[in-house]
Amino acid sequence: MKVLFAGAECTPFIKTGGLADVMGALPKAIGNVDVILPAYRGILEKLNTEDVRVYQIREMGKSCEVHLYHIGATSYYFVKQDHYFDRDTIYGQHDDAERFAFFNLVVKKFALRRKYDIVHCHDWHTGMVPYLLKGQVKTIYTIHNLAFQGLFPKETANYFGVEDESFYIWDQFNFMKIGIENADMVTTVSETYAKEIMRKEYGCGLERILRSRRKTLTGIVNGVDYGEFNPKFDPALKFNYDTETFDLKKVNKKFLQNELGLKPVDKMVVSIISRVTEQKGFDLIISVLDKMLEHDIQFVLLGSGDPKLERKFDKYVVNHNVSINIGYDEDLARKIYAGSDLFLMPSRFEPCGLSQLISYKYGTLPLVRKTGGLADTVKDVKDGGLGFVFTKYTRKDFLQKFEEAVALYNTNQWNKNVIDAMKLDFSFHAKAAEYRDLYERVMK
Numbered sequence: 001m002k003v004l005f006a007g008a009e010c011t012p013f014i015k016t017g018g019l020a021d022v023m024g025a026l027p028k029a030i031g032n033v034d035v036i037l038p039a040y041r042g043i044l045e046k047l048n049t050e051d052v053r054v055y056q057i058r059e060m061g062k063s064c065e066v067h068l069y070h071i072g073a074t075s076y077y078f079v080k081q082d083h084y085f086d087r088d089t090i091y092g093q094h095d096d097a098e099r100f101a102f103f104n105l106v107v108k109k110f111a112l113r114r115k116y117d118i119v120h121c122h123d124w125h126t127g128m129v130p131y132l133l134k135g136q137v138k139t140i141y142t143i144h145n146l147a148f149q150g151l152f153p154k155e156t157a158n159y160f161g162v163e164d165e166s167f168y169i170w171d172q173f174n175f176m177k178i179g180i181e182n183a184d185m186v187t188t189v190s191e192t193y194a195k196e197i198m199r200k201e202y203g204c205g206l207e208r209i210l211r212s213r214r215k216t217l218t219g220i221v222n223g224v225d226y227g228e229f230n231p232k233f234d235p236a237l238k239f240n241y242d243t244e245t246f247d248l249k250k251v252n253k254k255f256l257q258n259e260l261g262l263k264p265v266d267k268m269v270v271s272i273i274s275r276v277t278e279q280k281g282f283d284l285i286i287s288v289l290d291k292m293l294e295h296d297i298q299f300v301l302l303g304s305g306d307p308k309l310e311r312k313f314d315k316y317v318v319n320h321n322v323s324i325n326i327g328y329d330e331d332l333a334r335k336i337y338a339g340s341d342l343f344l345m346p347s348r349f350e351p352c353g354l355s356q357l358i359s360y361k362y363g364t365l366p367l368v369r370k371t372g373g374l375a376d377t378v379k380d381v382k383d384g385g386l387g388f389v390f391t392k393y394t395r396k397d398f399l400q401k402f403e404e405a406v407a408l409y410n411t412n413q414w415n416k417n418v419i420d421a422m423k424l425d426f427s428f429h430a431k432a433a434e435y436r437d438l439y440e441r442v443m444k
């Protein structure tokens with residue numbers, strides 16, 4: 001069975017969030033899966049291997065080259081079209097609709113030419129592919145975040161040379177709606193999110209459409225690539241550690257504190273690494289941060305996103321127990337996972353979330369709101385789990401959970417839980433079988 005993954009980001013080439021982690025890890029875990037993505041600025045130059053083949057494809061009056069690279073056991077196809085993809089940022093350009101329409105059309109042609117059995121599409125950036133391949137190649141459409149639907153003016157349809165009323169909702173062209181309605185199967189990245197998005201509260205306006213696909217909608221919880229995120233080998237860490245040498249986590253904490261200008265003392269380090277958006281619960285964090293800081297803790301933030309929310313942290317820059325790092329920094333992220341004790345994810349909604357899984361591996365216990373994939377992967381210590389879980393999106397419930405975590409930190413139980421957390425297995429290998437099974441079913 002020949003399967004092609006199509007998506008807009010993929011580690012280790014380009015990443016803005018969890019989508020890239022999944023696009024990078026899952027094909028390797030499933031095995032025998034190829035990947036196609038745009039060749040953004042600088043990607044090909046950084047690959048220290050030669051392309052094996054180049055395919056020419058013409059669409060929308062423009063030519064592109066699809067470069068094949070074999071990296072590890074996976075074949076990656078990069079769509080090189082500099083007018084569209086040689087840009088400063090990968091999203092948020094004025095012509096995103098045109099750029100990704102082009103990408104969708106190229107994926108379609110490429111999949112037909114290379115005779116794939118299944119094209120597995122990810123998020124809005126590939127939403128038209130299931131429509132374009134209908135009846136010719138089987139497609140699976142995976143929703144990584146329903147909040148980003150790829151909404152553009154109705155004229156976007158012109159790029160595809162077809163007119164279909166079903167493309168539109170709210171008088172706009174909607175890539176994600178098209179993907180959901182036309183794929184042979186729809187999946188999302190956790191079981192709870194699969195249920196939640198059929199409800200008004202989480203459906204972002206597409207709940208009715210999702211309900212109509214109920215029989216073909218599955219939730220499969222994401223995993224982590226432990227070859228990529230593992231304190232035992234992570235090159236970003238001064239001292240690598242595992243459950244046997246877990247005391248070295250303390251040394252990593254000292255290094256982190258020094259690097260961030262925090263006093264290198266043995267107190268609880270509470271961190272968050274995230275897009276700074278309302279989705280991730282930042283309004284809640286800001287509203288309780290003063291109260292949190294009344295405890296003997298240090299607080300570390302690494303993230304970027306909504307400038308209004310980012311600015312709310314300005315006043316903490318002078319606080320010697322706080323380190324605010326606005327930006328995206330892969331290396332620092334790893335040092336923070338290693339040097340922290342508690343990781344915050346009080347999300348309003350969370351399709352899956354990977355940070356809580358990475359945290360476990362680095363021995364940093366997660367404090368999460370019970371929603372989406374967080375509900376599926378984190379159990380509260382009171383229920384026999386290793387994390388801290390609150391349900392209602394309120395200051396009171398968040399703070400209470402935080403205080404429970406602080407209380408536990410000061411007991412011997414904490415280190416036991418840390419070691420157990422590091423032993424949890426959320427690798428994609430366990431999930432690969434579920435995807436293979438899905439592929440079998442879609443081919444029947």
Ligand code: ADP
Nearest residue numbers: 017018274302303327328329330333353354355
């Ligand atoms: P998202 O909704 O953003 O995809 P996930 O929890 O699924 O959230 O995945 C986020 C991924 O992006 C994790 O690997 C996390 O470590 C990483 N990440 C988020 N923000 C930053 C940042 N500012 N710098 C480095 N890595 C980041």
